[in-house]
Every structure is written in structure tokens, then in C-alpha cells.
Amino acid sequence: MESRISPFLISILCIGIAVLYIPILVLIGYSFNASALVSVWGGFSTSWYAELMHNDQILDAALLSLNIGLVVSTGSVILGTLAAISLVRFKMFRGRLLLTGMVNAPLVMPEIITGITQLLLFVSMLHVFGWPHRGFTTIVIAHVAFCSAYVTITVQSRLASADRSLEEAAMDLGSGPVRAFLDTTLPSIMPALASSWLLSFTLSLDDLVISSFVSGPGASTLPMVIFSKVKLGVSPDVNALASLMICLVGACVLFAGYLMRRAERQRLMDAQMAER
Amino acid sequence: MTPALNQDALSPALRRGLRAEWLERRGKWLIILPPLLFLLVFFLIPFGFALVISFADTAVRVPPYTDILSVSPDWHIHLTLNLGNFKYLLTDEVYGLSYLYSLKTAFFSTLICLAIGYPMAYGIARTSKSTQSILLLIIILPFWTSFLLRVYALEGIIRETGLLNTALLWLGVIDHPLQIMRTTLAVYLGIIYSYLPFMVLPLFATLEKLDHSLLEAAADLGSPPWRAFLEVTLPLSVPGIIAGSMLVFIPAIGEFVIPTLLGGPDNLMIGRVLWDEFFGNRDWPVASAVAIAFLVLLVGPIALYQHYNTKQLEA
Numbered sequence: 327m328e329s330r331i332s333p334f335l336i337s338i339l340c341i342g343i344a345v346l347y348i349p350i351l352v353l354i355g356y357s358f359n360a361s362a363l364v365s366v367w368g369g370f371s372t373s374w375y376a377e378l379m380h381n382d383q384i385l386d387a388a389l390l391s392l393n394i395g396l397v398v399s400t401g402s403v404i405l406g407t408l409a410a411i412s413l414v415r416f417k418m419f420r421g422r423l424l425l426t427g428m429v430n431a432p433l434v435m436p437e438i439i440t441g442i443t444q445l446l447l448f449v450s451m452l453h454v455f456g457w458p459h460r461g462f463t464t465i466v467i468a469h470v471a472f473c474s475a476y477v478t479i480t481v482q483s484r485l486a487s488a489d490r491s492l493e494e495a496a497m498d499l500g501s502g503p504v505r506a507f508l509d510t511t512l513p514s515i516m517p518a519l520a521s522s523w524l525l526s527f528t529l530s531l532d533d534l535v536i537s538s539f540v541s542g543p544g545a546s547t548l549p550m551v552i553f554s555k556v557k558l559g560v561s562p563d564v565n566a567l568a569s570l571m572i573c574l575v576g577a578c579v580l581f582a583g584y585l586m587r588r589a590e591r592q593r594l595m596d597a598q599m600a601e602r
Numbered sequence: 603m604t605p606a607l608n609q610d611a612l613s614p615a616l617r618r619g620l621r622a623e624w625l626e627r628r629g630k631w632l633i634i635l636p637p638l639l640f641l642l643v644f645f646l647i648p649f650g651f652a653l654v655i656s657f658a659d660t661a662v663r664v665p666p667y668t669d670i671l672s673v674s675p676d677w678h679i680h681l682t683l684n685l686g687n688f689k690y691l692l693t694d695e696v697y698g699l700s701y702l703y704s705l706k707t708a709f710f711s712t713l714i715c716l717a718i719g720y721p722m723a724y725g726i727a728r729t730s731k732s733t734q735s736i737l738l739l740i741i742i743l744p745f746w747t748s749f750l751l752r753v754y755a756l757e758g759i760i761r762e763t764g765l766l767n768t769a770l771l772w773l774g775v776i777d778h779p780l781q782i783m784r785t786t787l788a789v790y791l792g793i794i795y796s797y798l799p800f801m802v803l804p805l806f807a808t809l810e811k812l813d814h815s816l817l818e819a820a821a822d823l824g825s826p827p828w829r830a831f832l833e834v835t836l837p838l839s840v841p842g843i844i845a846g847s848m849l850v851f852i853p854a855i856g857e858f859v860i861p862t863l864l865g866g867p868d869n870l871m872i873g874r875v876l877w878d879e880f881f882g883n884r885d886w887p888v889a890s891a892v893a894i895a896f897l898v899l900l901v902g903p904i905a906l907y908q909h910y911n912t913k914q915l916e917a
Contacts, residue, residue, distance in 0.1 A: 335725035339737070342722045346744045346798065349755035352765055356758065409637035416630050421638055428641040430911075434848070434904050436856025438873045442880065442893050443648035446655055449665045471645045474637065500614065504629075525746065532748035535858055539880070549750050556754050556863060560761065568751045579746045583739055 350572060357565035374566035384551060384567060391531055391548040394462065398469040399526035403519055405470060406477025406526075413478070414485045429479070432472040441539030444468045448540060460542025468540045469533060473526035480525070484518035485511070517589035521582035528575045649897070656890035657683045667887050687891035696875065697892060701899065704872040707786075708854035711793040712801075715850045716843065718794070719801030723842070724835075726802070727809035738806065745799035753863050756795050760788060760864075784866035792860035793850075800849040804911075808842025809835075841910045848907035852900060872896055 357375070361368025378384055409429055413422070432440065448464045451457065458464050488511055496506035534549040541550065548571070555564050658667040672680045691697045726737045744752060759765045760782040767779040782788050812835060820830035858873035865871075872892070879889040 331725060331728050335721055335728065338718070338721040339725040342718060342798065342802075343737075343740055345795065346741070348765075349759045349795070350744070350747070350752065353751075353755040353758050405637045405640055408633050409641075412630070412634040412637065416634065419630065419634060421634070424646075425634070425638050425641070428638075428645055430908060431904075432645060434852050434907055436853055436873070436896075436900070438856050438858050438876055439893050439897055440645075440648075442876065442889060443652040444644065446651040446886070446890065447644070447648040450651055453665055467644050471641060474641070478637075528746050532746075532750070534748075534750050549748065552754070553750060553859075556750070556757075560754070560758055564754070565758075568754060572747055572751055575747050576743060579743055580739075583742070587735070 353565055354569040354572070357562070357569040359562060359565075362562060374562045375570075377563055378566055378570075381563070383546075384548070384563075387546050387548045387551040390462070390545060394465050394469065394547065395527045395530040397466050398473055398530040399523045401466070401470045402473035402477050402526040403523045406474035406522065407481050407515075407519060409474065409478040410481035410485055414482055429475050432475040433479070437533075437535040438539075440472065441468070441536040444471070444536070445539040460540060461545035464540040464542070465537050465545065465547065468536050469530045472536070473529050476525060476529065477519075477522040480522040481515060481518050484515050488514050514593075517585045521585045524578040524582040524585075528578045531571070531575065652890045652893050655887055656687055656894045657685070658887045658890075659684050659686070660885055660887055665886070666884060684887075687887050688895070690888060691891055691895055696870070697872075697895075700870045700872045700875045701896070703870060704855045704857075705899075707789060707793070707869075707871060708851050708857075711790055711797070711854050712847050712851045714790070714794050715798055715801040716847060719798055719805055719846060720843075722798075723802045723805035723809050726806050727812070734810075738803075741799050741802050745803070749796055750859055752796055753792055753859055756792055757783065757864065760791060783864060786865070786869060788864040789861050789869045789871075792864045793854050793857060796860065797850040797854060800853075801846040804845040804849060805839065805842040808839045808845075812838055844910040845907060848903050848910075852903050852907065855900070856896070 358370050358372065359367055360371035360373065409425060412419070412425060413429070416422070444464075444467075445460075448458060448460060448467075452459065458467070490511070492510040492514075493506045496510050497503060501509060532549060533547075534553055537547045538550055538553075541547065548567075552564060552567060555561060654670055655667055658670055660666060661668045668682070668684075670682055672682065674680060722741075726734055726741075729737065757764070761767075762779045762781065762783065766782070767776075770776045771779065782791070816834050816838075817830050820834050821827070825833070855871075856873045857871060858877055861869045861871045861874050862877075876889055876892050876896070879885055879892060
């Protein structure tokens with residue numbers, strides 16, 4: 327593309343990016359404010375962070391959210407990858423259209439609808455089967471349902487562009503199809519799996535609406551605790567907590583991006599080597 | 603005479619072939635079924651439950667609604683469909699008004715996002731490949747950061763004692779702080795701020811693929827840049843415009859966090875009504891009916907998005 331960009335485009339790009347980032351930077355800045363009044367700068371202090379460490383409600387919620395995030399991201403990567411393999415490798419099967427639809431729908435479905443419908447299912451299931459009790463289990467199931475969709479989309483495109491000749495060579499040399507897949511194609515899509523694990527983790531860690539619906543008494547995730555505090559107004563300890571979460575999520579996303587870029591560069595280099 | 607097909611006589615290669623064929627015919631279900639069943643049970647079937655419960659009546663019991671199907675002692679199955687909830691949606695004007703208000707808010711926010719996002723995406727698409735990936739990462743990073751936290755961060759800017767008012771007062775542009783929080787403006791700012799990345803990414807994906815030689819051809823044939831833009835770039839970027847607009851419009855209609863935290867009592871969007879019906883009034887059948895009616899309204903935009911999205915993926 328041309329390198330000539332009009333000043334108008336540059337300025338709107340800069341303003342747009344500034345608008346996206348200024349509130350977050352201001353929030354992080356104010357989390358180090360010594361003053362309890364959120365509008366007055368009282369000097370630099372990390373006391374709000376120290377206070378978080380003594381708040382049992384926040385610590386419990388953080389532990390619950392991290393536990394849920396770990397189980398959800400692992401479960402989503404397994405289910406999402408199986409769905410991606412199904413859609414890429416098996417061109418014809420009964421239910422293919424259904425699976426495609428169910429993989430794409432969670433991405434555009436308003437969370438509030440997904441949350442309500444899943445709650446109704448869980449309540450009816452509990453009524454009939456005596457399982458699952460609302461709390462950890464139901465939040466995990468509900469999160470996996472939408473996170474696995476993101477995993478499938480990410481892995482699907484990677485799998486579709488993966489070179490199958492190695493896998494075919496392994497099969498010619500006597501490996502079974504499953505073994506051949508595990509030995510050749512799986513390592514090549516590993517970066518996509520790792521980055522979609524991280525992205526599922528951040529999605530689960532951030533979710534408020536679906537968790538609020540499907541959770542039960544006594545199981546409040548971190549966003550639920552923050553939401554109930556924020557409804558009362560801006561407060562300095564929430565600033566500190568929000569800054570920590572933004573940094574954690576930002577680190578996950580940057581690392582996921584790094585993994586994908588490194589894999590892409592490796593693939594291009596391999597392709598160049600192969601051409602020689 | 604053909605040699606008898608004996609299991610031991612099969613060459614290893616043939617046996618592997620048979621095994622691969624078995625996997626292709628039967629074993630593939632081991633891969634397909636887990637995600638298919640999981641999503642069926644925990645994503646699709648719940649919509650059926652919502653539909654069924656929207657025809658039920660409230661009841662003081664657990665779960666708080668009546669059964670639709672009942673079996674009488676003489677083994678007759680009775681189906682009791684109660685249309686009262688949907689009738690109630692039509693008669694109580696809160697629902698109609700909040701639907702319309704949500705549609706209006708989502709529509710105008712989408713337009714504003716498009717107006718800001720298009721030049722941004724266009725600008726990114728015209729930079730070099732290495733700058734592109736950095737700029738995209740900068741746009742994607744907030745896209746993954748929690749909505750709740752970003753809305754909260756925005757509140758820190760626009761509240762009465764926030765950065766914006768402080769700066770404007772200091773500059774002498776205004777002499778008393780602007781009231782932005784709890785107004786319609788705050789809701790618009792919140793939606794635009796939160797959903798802008800959703801607009802930029804699909805637009806960029808389309809604009810990046812644009813064949814630049816078409817614009818050169820237009821220039822060679824004497825077309826001024828604005829005309830080339832209107833007649834070449836804009837029509838070719840329609841799939842991106844539709845995909846980005848739907849990615850903003852659909853979740854914006856159902857938005858709950860933004861009107862609750864930033865809006866005032868007038869900003870009654872459908873997501874908020876649903877939430878209150880569920881957690882405040884605990885009227886599950888009416889809430890289900892609201893959700894079903896809402897979903898019916900969304901079928902059009904979602905189908906539009908899917909259509910253009912698959913088109914773009916195929917291109």
C-alpha cells in the first residue's frame with residue numbers, strides 16, 4: 327500500500343487511540359493516589375494495593391475467578407479444538423451446519439440472553455436431576471459454552487492453513503491417523519492453542535453478565551464484586567483492583583499475540599527454506 | 603481365482619488404510635460429538651427452555667413458574683399455553699418503549715462508531731505492514747479488556763470531578779462542571795468507547811485486501827481522489843461496514859452495564875429491563891418472554907452479519 331497518508335487520517339488515528347487509552351491510564355494513575363478522595367491528588371502511595379490484600383471479600387472472589395478461569399480455559403481449548411478439527415477435517419457429516427451455527431452464534435449473541443437461557447436450563451436441570459447446583463459448576467459450564475467458540479474460530483483458521491504433507495508422510499511411514507495428527511499437526515497448531523487458552527482465560531476472568539445470572543448464593547466472581555462496588559461510585563480500592571486486572575489481562579493478550587506472531591514468522595521462514 | 607481375504611494376509615499398508623477408513627466413517631464421531639453435544643445441551647437447548655417458560659405462569663415455588671405440560675390422573679397430557687406474558691409485553695408500554703429506545707441508541711452509536719472507525723481503519727490499512735501489526739495490537743488490547751473496567755475507567759473521566767471537567771475548568775472553557783454522568787450523552791460515550799474496536803477490526807480486514815491498482819486505474823482515467831473513494835473504495839468495503847456495524851449494533855442493543863453505570867433513570871434499555879425483571883421482580887416467565895421477543899428482533903441483524911462474515915471469509 328501507499329505510504330502517503332493524509333494528516334487528517336493520522337490525526338483521527340491518534341485521537342482514536344488516545345480516547346481508547348486515556349481513561350485506562352488515568353485509572354491506573356489514580357490507583358496510586360494517597361488521598362481517599364478520588365478527585366484530589368494526595369501524593370504517590372501503594373496503600374490501596376496493600377489494602378486489597380486484607381480484604382477477604384475481594385481475595386475470595388479473586389480466588390474463585392482464577393479457579394474458574396483455569397478450568398474454563400482448559401475445557402474450552404479441548405472442546406473448541408475438537409470442534410475446529412471437526413469443521414476443518416470432516417467436510418460432510420450430519421450436524422455440520424448445526425455445529426457451525428452453534429460455534430458462531432455465541433460471538434454475536436447478547437450476553438444477557440445467553441445468561442438468562444442458561445440459568446433457566448440449570449434451574450430446570452437441578453429440579454429434575456438434582457444437578458448442577460448454581461455456583462462454580464454452572465459458571466464454568468456457561469463460560470466454556472462461549473469461550474470454546476472463540477477457541478474454535480482461532481484454531482480453525484490455523485488448522486485450515488496447516489500443511490498436511492507431514493501428516494500424510496507420517497501415515498505413509500506407518501503411523502495411525504490419530505498418532506500422525508498428534509505427532510505432526512498438533513505441534514504446528516500449538517501456538518494457536520496456547521494463545522486461545524490465554525484469551526479464554528481473560529474472557530472468563532472478565533465476564534460479568536453471564537456469571538451474574540448463572541451463579542448462586544455465595545459464589546461471587548471478581549467482576550460481580552467490582553460491579554456491586556462500582557454501582558456505589560468511584561472508589562480508590564476499586565481503582566487498584568481494576569488496575570491489577572487490566573495489567574493481568576493485558577499481559578495475557580500481549581503474550582498470546584507474541585506467540586501467534588512468532589509462530590507466523592516461523593511458518594514463513596519454513597516456507598522460504600522449503601522453496602530453496 | 604482370487605486369493606481368500608484373510609486378516610493375516612492383509613498388507614500393513616492396507617490395514618492402515620482400513621483403519622483410516624474406520625476413523626473417517628465411525629471414529630470421527632468421537633471428535634465431533636463432544637463439542638456438538640456440549641453446545642447443543644448448554645447453548646442451543648436453553649433457548650428452548652426460555653421459549654417454554656415464556657408460556658408459563660408465575661408461581662410461588664421453586665422454580666418460580668408453572669408447568670406447561672401436565673399429566674392428569676387418567677393419563678391425559680395437558681398442554682397449557684399461557685399467552686398472557688406476550689400480551690403483557692404489548693400492553694405495558696415500558697417494554698415497547700425500552701425496545702425502541704435500545705434500537706435508537708444502538709443505531710446512532712453504530713453510526714458514530716462507523717464515522718470514527720472508518721477513517722481509523724483506512725489509516726491503518728494505508729501504513730506499512732510492520733506499523734499495521736503494531737497499530738492493530740494497540741486497537742485489539744482494549745477489545746479484550748473487561749467492559750466493566752473500561753466503563754468504570756470512563757466514569758473517572760466524565761464524572762463531575764473527573765479529568766474532563768477539571769481540564770475544561772482549568773482552561774477556562776467552562777465555569778461550572780458539566781453534568782455528563784447519568785445522562786444520555788454518557789450512555790452514547792460509553793457505547794462508542796467500548797465498541798469502537800469492534801468496528802475498526804472488520805473494516806480494516808476488508809480495506810487491507812482492497813486492490814490498490816483499482817484506485818490507480820481510477821486516477822489514470824481522470825477521477826479525482828474523492829470520486830475514486832466514493833466509487834471504488836466505499837462500495838468494495840461494504841462487507842466490512844456491515845460486519846463492523848452489526849458487531850457494534852447487536853451487543854449495543856442488549857447492553858446492560860453501560861446504561862446501568864453511566865446512564866440515568868431515563869436510559870431504560872432492554873438489557874436493564876430484563877435484568878430488573880429477573881433480579882428485581884423475580885418474574886421469570888415475563889423475563890423469558892422479553893428475552894424471546896428480543897431474540898426475534900435480533901434474528902435479522904444476526905443473519906445479516908453471518909451472511910457478510912462468511913462472504914468475507916471466503917474472499
